[in-house]
Amino acid sequence: MDFLEFVNFYIVPGLVLGSIYALGAVGITLVFAILRYAHLAHGDMATLGAFVAFAAVTLAGVPLYAALPIAMVATALVAVGIDRLFYDYLRERPRIVTVMASLGVALMVRSVVQVIWGVDAETYTRGIVRPENWWGIRLKDREIATVLTMIGLVLCLQLFLMKTKWGKAMRAMSDNPNLALLSGVDNAKVVFVTWMIVGGLCAAAGFFLGLNTELKSMMGWQMLLPMFAAAILGGVGRIEGAVIGGLVVGVVEEVSVMFLPSEYKAATAFAILLVMLIVRPTGLLRGKVL
Amino acid sequence: MEWLGLLNYAVFMAIFICIYALLAIGLNIQWGFTGLFNAGIAGFFAVGAYTSAILTSPPEAGRVGGFDMPVPVGWAGAMVLAALVAWPIGKVCLRFRSDYLAIATIGIAEIIRLVIKSEDWLTGSARGITGIPRPFGDLPYIHSQLAYLALVAGVLLVVYLLVERQIRSPWGRMMRAIRDNELAARAMGKDVPSRRLEAFVFGAALMGLGGALFAHLNRAITPEAIDPMVATFLVWIMLILGGSGNNRGAILGVAVVWVIWSFSEILTDRFPPEVAVKAKYIRVFLIGLMLQVVLRFRPEGILPEPQRGAAAKEKR
Numbered sequence: 001m002d003f004l005e006f007v008n009f010y011i012v013p014g015l016v017l018g019s020i021y022a023l024g025a026v027g028i029t030l031v032f033a034i035l036r037y038a039h040l041a042h043g044d045m046a047t048l049g050a051f052v053a054f055a056a057v058t059l060a061g062v063p064l065y066a067a068l069p070i071a072m073v074a075t076a077l078v079a080v081g082i083d084r085l086f087y088d089y090l091r092e093r094p095r096i097v098t099v100m101a102s103l104g105v106a107l108m109v110r111s112v113v114q115v116i117w118g119v120d121a122e123t124y125t126r127g128i129v130r131p132e133n134w135w136g137i138r139l140k141d142r143e144i145a146t147v148l149t150m151i152g153l154v155l156c157l158q159l160f161l162m163k164t165k166w167g168k169a170m171r172a173m174s175d176n177p178n179l180a181l182l183s184g185v186d187n188a189k190v191v192f193v194t195w196m197i198v199g200g201l202c203a204a205a206g207f208f209l210g211l212n213t214e215l216k217s218m219m220g221w222q223m224l225l226p227m228f229a230a231a232i233l234g235g236v237g238r239i240e241g242a243v244i245g246g247l248v249v250g251v252v253e254e255v256s257v258m259f260l261p262s263e264y265k266a267a268t269a270f271a272i273l274l275v276m277l278i279v280r281p282t283g284l285l286r287g288k289v290l
Numbered sequence: 291m292e293w294l295g296l297l298n299y300a301v302f303m304a305i306f307i308c309i310y311a312l313l314a315i316g317l318n319i320q321w322g323f324t325g326l327f328n329a330g331i332a333g334f335f336a337v338g339a340y341t342s343a344i345l346t347s348p349p350e351a352g353r354v355g356g357f358d359m360p361v362p363v364g365w366a367g368a369m370v371l372a373a374l375v376a377w378p379i380g381k382v383c384l385r386f387r388s389d390y391l392a393i394a395t396i397g398i399a400e401i402i403r404l405v406i407k408s409e410d411w412l413t414g415s416a417r418g419i420t421g422i423p424r425p426f427g428d429l430p431y432i433h434s435q436l437a438y439l440a441l442v443a444g445v446l447l448v449v450y451l452l453v454e455r456q457i458r459s460p461w462g463r464m465m466r467a468i469r470d471n472e473l474a475a476r477a478m479g480k481d482v483p484s485r486r487l488e489a490f491v492f493g494a495a496l497m498g499l500g501g502a503l504f505a506h507l508n509r510a511i512t513p514e515a516i517d518p519m520v521a522t523f524l525v526w527i528m529l530i531l532g533g534s535g536n537n538r539g540a541i542l543g544v545a546v547v548w549v550i551w552s553f554s555e556i557l558t559d560r561f562p563p564e565v566a567v568k569a570k571y572i573r574v575f576l577i578g579l580m581l582q583v584v585l586r587f588r589p590e591g592i593l594p595e596p597q598r599g600a601a602a603k604e605k606r
Contacts (some may be wrong), residue, residue, distance in 0.1 A: 094325075266401070
């Protein structure tokens with residue numbers, strides 16, 4: 001197999017899948033670092049976002065890419081609502097109780113999707129998309145859109161975290177919550193902003209997964225492990241780390257098909273997770289260890 | 291006839307309650323007494339079920355075994371293998387906060403599911419393993435059911451007594467100390483990761499035993515036998531509702547949740563098919579909501595953990 005073929009069959013799909021994981025992993029790393037728990041409903045919130053976009057496309061006839069912001073806003077609001085309803089009052093209890101609550105929420109969100117949209121696979125658009133040839137590398141429009149949107153969203157997020165008041169408050173909560181609270185950071189607002197961002201990123205991850213593969217009620221849950229592996233690989237709390245982690249996990253998953261039966265693609269993310277916890281639990285970019 | 295059917299159903303339910311009670315006690319050791327979050331209960335259950343099935347079923351072409359061994363060997367093997375699967379996971383993850391264990395157990399359960407579905411030579415993939423011997427399986431149906439119930443209840447009783455004894459022992463006291471104040475326990479010189487590992491492995495072994503009892507009850511095990519997330523979650527809600535940290539509470543929780551779960555299934559099965567499919571998901575939604583409600587309004591469960599030691603004596 002020559003190099004171009006390797007790039008076309010493994011690296012390109014790996015980077016596309018990795019961009020999707022990166023969008024989810026950034027959200028996971030934010031929740032992990034700022035709110036300090038593992039959010040197990042993350043994948044199913046992505047599923048919800050994907051299906052909201054699906055409803056916008058099929059029922060309201062919204063153009064495909066215009067459905068993305070709609071889904072992001074809707075899922076952000078749902079995320080804030082879920083936090084108010086199910087996580088907020090657990091704040092004084094050990095954090096692990098919130099992890100448990102999020103597992104319950106994962107099941108609830110998924111069953112809502114299954115009741116409304118059923119369990120059959122759906123797609124946003126019908127027909128086969130032909131990839132275009134860029135100097136021997138075959139890329140589909142939607143693949144380019146996935147990677148570019150991911151980069152754009154992450155850059156916006158970085159700008160927000162670095163430049164704005166609320167972004168700085170979020171970073172302060174992540175670095176030292178006691179000091180941040182003492183300095184007058186409004187915890188409730190930080191939690192609100194965090195969930196708005198995380199919900200939006202979830203929806204984007206779900207939308208692009210649905211765009212590049214198909215929409216299924218279990219798609220988000222199956223993404224949960226790779227997303228966590230990506231967040232921990234990059235270093236918990238590090239946005240750039242989550243992006244790098246996502247891309248690495250995506251590429252490794254695709255390349256693993258050369259050596260492993262394809263059923264075990266999901267196992268590679270798990271292997272990465274365990275190896276990182278053994279070798280370097282702070283992740284590549286020195287994040288937190290909770 | 292109606293009467294007999296009802297009795298049959300009650301016995302069937304009781305067997306399931308005993309099996310789930312084993313899982314709940316296993317989880318209680320991990321969560322209730324030690325504070326470890328295991329989200330892969332179904333994985334350890336499946337390891338136990340398949341191990342016992344492979345060890346005790348008659349030989350079959352194209353698959354490892356069966357080895358036609360006596361049933362107790364299968365059960366012991368189920369516990370050992372479930373513990374062996376749990377050990378490395380615990381070893382890696384228990385140095386950190388329980389969140390990492392939660393993610394890793396989700397992962398291991400997923401991988402176990404993949405192995406079971408795709409490794410034909412080991413698990414018979416979609417066909418599963420059949421011809422698993424059942425203790426007292428030669429008796430007429432109702433006698434056989436009753437005898438199996440007695441057997442499972444006996445196992446549960448033994449496990450319950452042993453675990454209770456262990457919890458009252460200095461080991462149990464140390465575990466509670468670690469759960470309630472890890473820093474203080476470490477300052478007293480307790481080896482926190484090793485103690486947690488013991489609890490995690492021990493709990494996983496009990497889940498494996500539960501799986502083995504399930505496989506022998508059905509005489510067959512297939513990948514579809516359990517829905518991994520729903521099974522795991524059911525055990526969680528049983529323990530939280532019944533009262534984590536209290537084994538009697540755990541068993542009570544199992545009985546309450548299992549009765550609600552099965553009766554709601556009977557109810558939804560009577561709906562017209564197109565509604566029944568949706569009703570299945572609504573049931574899952576409600577069980578998730580139930581967890582949130584319990585966590586909010588009665589986090590200690592129906593039977594809270596009893597106070598032990600000096601504080602309990604003062605009260606009396």
